[in-house]
Amino acid sequence: MKNILKTATVLGGAYVLLKGLDDTLEITNYEISSHKIPADFDGFKIVQISDIHSDIVEGLFDAIKNEQPDIIVSTGDLVHHDGDYKKSLDFCRELLSLAPIYAVTGNHDLWRGDYKDFERELWDIGVYTLHSNNVIIHRKSSAISLYGIDDPLSVTTKNINSFLDKEASKLKPFDGYKIFLFHRANWLDYFKDYDFDLILSGHMHGGQLRIPGVGGFVAPRSSWSDKNSMLFPKYFGGYYEFADTKMIVSRGLGNPMIIPRIFNRRELVSITLKHKEI
Numbered sequence: 001m002k003n004i005l006k007t008a009t010v011l012g013g014a015y016v017l018l019k020g021l022d023d024t025l026e027i028t029n030y031e032i033s034s035h036k037i038p039a040d041f042d043g044f045k046i047v048q049i050s051d052i053h054s055d056i057v058e059g060l061f062d063a064i065k066n067e068q069p070d071i072i073v074s075t076g077d078l079v080h081h082d083g084d085y086k087k088s089l090d091f092c093r094e095l096l097s098l099a100p101i102y103a104v105t106g107n108h109d110l111w112r113g114d115y116k117d118f119e120r121e122l123w124d125i126g127v128y129t130l131h132s133n134n135v136i137i138h139r140k141s142s143a144i145s146l147y148g149i150d151d152p153l154s155v156t157t158k159n160i161n162s163f164l165d166k167e168a169s170k171l172k173p174f175d176g177y178k179i180f181l182f183h184r185a186n187w188l189d190y191f192k193d194y195d196f197d198l199i200l201s202g203h204m205h206g207g208q209l210r211i212p213g214v215g216g217f218v219a220p221r222s223s224w225s226d227k228n229s230m231l232f233p234k235y236f237g238g239y240y241e242f243a244d245t246k247m248i249v250s251r252g253l254g255n256p257m258i259i260p261r262i263f264n265r266r267e268l269v270s271i272t273l274k275h276k277e278i
């Protein structure tokens with residue numbers, strides 16, 4: 001009995017240590033340049049928050065404030081599928097003192113029975129939610145467009161491809177720089193032939209446990225139906241390029257999984273747009 005207790009204490013201690021080991025915030029800065037980014041948008045700062053899961057790490061507000069964002073975008077899972085949503089709502093209210101927020105849903109947002117109440121409260125405080133549509137962002141005499149589609153596995157979806165075909169067909173064309181927000185990075189290949197200039201995504205939690213030199217180890221359980229992405233998922237976090245489309249996958253800001261984050265700190269993504277002369 002004594003030995004069992006001793007082993008349990010050692011294992012418990014090791015778990016707490018591992019869970020806390022990489023539990024700090026890291027800021028990743030990207031500079032994205034394109035001739036399609038209008039000169040008026042040179043230096044435009046986008047802070048991406050993703051996968052907060054109602055778990056707001058200490059110092060997050062100040063870190064976002066320090067970035068001096070022009071806009072804040074949320075790529076899903078602002079809230080976990082259970083628990084109170086007020087914490088995330090209050091955090092958004094605070095963030096709105098810094099910049100406008102544009103958001104798409106993640107699977108955990110939509111799994112909640114009270115998601116509609118949460119979204120109504122988000123609207124009331126001024127968060128702009130995107131559902132297979134776009135919003136035009138103006139700066140001086142120029143504009144860029146921000147698109148978003150809901151997470152596909154969260155609504156009454158039987159077939160992801162037909163859901164995405166249907167939702168993507170609703171998107172209006174825009175003659176200019178196009179940014180697309182979509183939660184589920186393991187479906188990014190679907191969008192690589194679309195005409196987006198920059199795709200911002202999340203969901204993968206950096207592969208939760210990262211093997212240096214190899215990559216993220218495991219995809220979230222809700223992605224395991226996509227057999228290719230269960231272990232060593234293709235898009236686990238970071239920067240990717242496909243033809244003229246650039247993609248950034250946030251490793252996420254929450255730490256809700258039982259498996260500790262290892263070599264995989266919570267990540268705040270900060271993007272500066274740069275106009276490139278032709």
Ligand SMILES: [Fe+2]
Nearest residue numbers: 077106107203
């Ligand atoms: Fe997710």
